[in-house]
Amino acid sequence: MAAVKYELIKTCGQTGARLGRVHTPHGSFDTPAFMPVGTQATVKGMSPAELKDVEAQIILSNTYHLYMRPGSDIVREAGGLHGFMGWDRPILTDSGGFQVFSLGGMRSIKEEGVTFKSHIDGSSHFISPERAIEIQNDLGADIIMAFDECIPYPCDYNYAKNSLERTSRWAKRCRDVHSDTERQSLFGIVQGGTFKDLRVQSANELLELDFPGYAIGGLSVGEPAAEMYDMLDVTVPLLPGDKPRYLMGVGSPDYLIEGSIRGIDMFDCVLPTRIGRNGTVMTGAGRIIIRDAKYARDYSPMDPECDCYACKNFTRSYIRHLIKAGEVLGIRLTTWHNLRFLLNLMKNVREAISEDRLGDFRNKFFSAFGYK
Amino acid sequence: MAAVKYELIKTCGQTGARLGRVHTPHGSFDTPAFMPVGTQATVKGMSPAELKDVEAQIILSNTYHLYMRPGSDIVREAGGLHGFMGWDRPILTDSGGFQVFSLGGMRSIKEEGVTFKSHIDGSSHFISPERAIEIQNDLGADIIMAFDECIPYPCDYNYAKNSLERTSRWAKRCRDVHSDTERQSLFGIVQGGTFKDLRVQSANELLELDFPGYAIGGLSVGEPAAEMYDMLDVTVPLLPGDKPRYLMGVGSPDYLIEGSIRGIDMFDCVLPTRIGRNGTVMTGAGRIIIRDAKYARDYSPMDPECDCYACKNFTRSYIRHLIKAGEVLGIRLTTWHNLRFLLNLMKNVREAISEDRLGDFRNKFFSAFGYK
Numbered sequence: 001m002a003a004v005k006y007e008l009i010k011t012c013g014q015t016g017a018r019l020g021r022v023h024t025p026h027g028s029f030d031t032p033a034f035m036p037v038g039t040q041a042t043v044k045g046m047s048p049a050e051l052k053d054v055e056a057q058i059i060l061s062n063t064y065h066l067y068m069r070p071g072s073d074i075v076r077e078a079g080g081l082h083g084f085m086g087w088d089r090p091i092l093t094d095s096g097g098f099q100v101f102s103l104g105g106m107r108s109i110k111e112e113g114v115t116f117k118s119h120i121d122g123s124s125h126f127i128s129p130e131r132a133i134e135i136q137n138d139l140g141a142d143i144i145m146a147f148d149e150c151i152p153y154p155c156d157y158n159y160a161k162n163s164l165e166r167t168s169r170w171a172k173r174c175r176d177v178h179s180d181t182e183r184q185s186l187f188g189i190v191q192g193g194t195f196k197d198l199r200v201q202s203a204n205e206l207l208e209l210d211f212p213g214y215a216i217g218g219l220s221v222g223e224p225a226a227e228m229y230d231m232l233d234v235t236v237p238l239l240p241g242d243k244p245r246y247l248m249g250v251g252s253p254d255y256l257i258e259g260s261i262r263g264i265d266m267f268d269c270v271l272p273t274r275i276g277r278n279g280t281v282m283t284g285a286g287r288i289i290i291r292d293a294k295y296a297r298d299y300s301p302m303d304p305e306c307d308c309y310a311c312k313n314f315t316r317s318y319i320r321h322l323i324k325a326g327e328v329l330g331i332r333l334t335t336w337h338n339l340r341f342l343l344n345l346m347k348n349v350r351e352a353i354s355e356d357r358l359g360d361f362r363n364k365f366f367s368a369f370g371y372k
Numbered sequence: 373m374a375a376v377k378y379e380l381i382k383t384c385g386q387t388g389a390r391l392g393r394v395h396t397p398h399g400s401f402d403t404p405a406f407m408p409v410g411t412q413a414t415v416k417g418m419s420p421a422e423l424k425d426v427e428a429q430i431i432l433s434n435t436y437h438l439y440m441r442p443g444s445d446i447v448r449e450a451g452g453l454h455g456f457m458g459w460d461r462p463i464l465t466d467s468g469g470f471q472v473f474s475l476g477g478m479r480s481i482k483e484e485g486v487t488f489k490s491h492i493d494g495s496s497h498f499i500s501p502e503r504a505i506e507i508q509n510d511l512g513a514d515i516i517m518a519f520d521e522c523i524p525y526p527c528d529y530n531y532a533k534n535s536l537e538r539t540s541r542w543a544k545r546c547r548d549v550h551s552d553t554e555r556q557s558l559f560g561i562v563q564g565g566t567f568k569d570l571r572v573q574s575a576n577e578l579l580e581l582d583f584p585g586y587a588i589g590g591l592s593v594g595e596p597a598a599e600m601y602d603m604l605d606v607t608v609p610l611l612p613g614d615k616p617r618y619l620m621g622v623g624s625p626d627y628l629i630e631g632s633i634r635g636i637d638m639f640d641c642v643l644p645t646r647i648g649r650n651g652t653v654m655t656g657a658g659r660i661i662i663r664d665a666k667y668a669r670d671y672s673p674m675d676p677e678c679d680c681y682a683c684k685n686f687t688r689s690y691i692r693h694l695i696k697a698g699e700v701l702g703i704r705l706t707t708w709h710n711l712r713f714l715l716n717l718m719k720n721v722r723e724a725i726s727e728d729r730l731g732d733f734r735n736k737f738f739s740a741f742g743y744k
Binding site for chain 1: 686
């Protein structure tokens with residue numbers, strides 16, 4: 001039996017969004033789902049117990065970073081990522097492709113794989129599709145990703161076409177070398193830049209490889225929102241209805257809702273943790289910059305409607321003080337709240353789907369949050 | 373009725389150490405007690421809930437820092453430190469003297485008070501004994517401290533004598549201006565450097581002012597341990613048996629035990645949090661540097677005998693990885709453990725006193741920890 005199985009519960013009568021559940025060897029998670037990012041085997045600032053407190057059901061970790069430090073052999077010896085970081089719920093690892101290609105001049109791409117230099121010590125490394133799977137086998141996540149080539153935005157047609165075709169060839173090599181499909185499910189990644197026909201070509205090539213789940217990569221990299229939605233509109237309908245669909249690197253509230261409406265089941269992004277560390281907080285009424293002087297004597301919670309530990313126990317005044325004073329507790333509390341905010345948003349999205357009113361929910365949320 | 377009252381429960385038959393309880397408007401704490409330091413209205417890295425988890429019964433915060441940022445008016449408006457930081461157990465604030473005198477060339481001392489420049493923005497400030505009390509009244513801690521002059525070590529006799537006499541005059545001015553003694557208890561601070569007769573003079577001058585508690589300041593500033601113990605041996609017997617005795621700035625395990633043996637009831641120090649942030653961890657078998665390569669594949673807890681969240685859930689290998697990767701969770705876990713270690717040590721000290729075996733406990737602990 002495949003490690004990961006998608007169960008469709010209901011389709012929203014108003015939008016077509018899917019309410020579902022993904023079953024994995026480490027339990028199930030409800031979809032549409034947002035996955036907090038734990039790049040270095042820790043969601044920055046949060047303990048595993050706190051991740052459960054904000055109701056994270058699955059987290060993502062980054063293969064490239066863990067390969068570099070502490071090394072995938074150490075993670076394997078510790079019982080995989082679950083044992084190493086003390087997280088007993090589902091985990092997804094990316095393939096490392098995105099990070100390797102982000103290194104720019106520090107890497108060279110060949111058909112066999114990619115040679116690159118470590119961002120830590122400059123040492124030389126080589127990652128091929130086979131090696132990316134081997135590392136992810138060591139890490140032991142429930143869902144692992146094919147090694148894909150990530151292209152910049154904007155990107156010319158021929159580059160995007162050559163790249164997606166290589167990504168398809170690499171996806172086959174990944175599939176062929178991943179053996180224990182009952183322990184870990186390997187997802188393919190649709191590429192093709194912002195060209196509709198290339199997205200179709202990529203999806204069709206990957207469908208032939210019959211992956212247990214499909215991701216859409218290379219979006220939310222700087223293109224206008226409308227262009228991203230166009231790509232989803234052309235890609236998602238091609239994907240099989242009985243398998244999960246994962247939109248990579250997306251985590252702003254508007255994209256989460258619009259993605260759900262377009263049939264996406266899974267999302268991940270560093271946004272809630274990253275902006276939290278900069279002192280930006282999401283509330284039902286939009287973003288606030290907690291460092292601003294106007295909050296110095298604001299003795300109300302960050303988000304009066306939130307039920308998280310930070311909002312139930314501390315004021316904007318106190319959290320502003322902590323952030324300005326460089327205190328760790330400050331970024332812990334903003335991170336805690338931002339994660340709770342997005343995970344609660346997804347809960348509301350799921351509830352709206354089950355009641356056939358995700359379109360109404362979208363309009364109300366957008367208006368309150370300040371989106372047009 | 374005085375805000376703070378000391379209850380003597382028992383004296384150790386083997387050492388003379390005191391088992392007691394201090395009652396305050398925010399509840400009681402058991403003595404000998406270690407007080408974690410929350411300089412900027414937060415014990416670095418820890419939430420109030422976690423401080424309760426490690427069984428902190430009282431914490432200390434720093435007047436100088438809070439005066440500078442966010443300002444004592446904001447703390448007062450938030451309901452005092454208890455309301456501002458969400459801590460409902462006892463709090464002690466220092467007077468700011470130690471920090472002001474640590475500024476070195478940035479301050480000038482006169483009989484009226486001290487003029488100094490902010491470490492944050494270089495702005496000029498003046499703190500007198502009266503102002504130090506006014507600020508501490510705003511902060512609202514259960515125990516507040518007289519504004520004292522802190523001298524360097526080593527220091528010549530005449531300087532130390534003049535300084536302690538000024539500290540006595542300042543102590544009287546503090547006492548005279550502190551009015552709400554039912555809400556906050558003001559402690560005097562014995563100074564006198566490392567000169568026995570000056571310690572006696574200082575204690576006697578302060579006793580005349582009849583404070584509800586006494587601190588011993590200016591120790592653990594670089595002098596040999598034997599010299600500190602000498603000062604305690606000459607000072608403590610002069611202090612009244614029905615009031616708490618607080619040894620300021622002391623927090624290494626040996627000093628905590630030796631101080632308890634000499635009749636000290638309260639201690640504070642940044643040591644457990646500061647060394648934790650540097651990756652140093654206290655265990656029953658001594659200190660370990662968690663960054664060391666030898667822990668890369670050590671899948672045992674930081675301290676196998678510890679019951680804290682960090683030791684029950686994570687390995688040395690994982691925590692080493694977090695610290696080396698600069699992850700906040702790493703310093704959270706080392707801090708968490710170090711605080712638990714010291715607070716548990718004090719619990720063991722209290723238990724040993726109640727069973728008249730603190731001398732035996734000292735010898736066993738010293739031997740296991742690696743002290744001579």
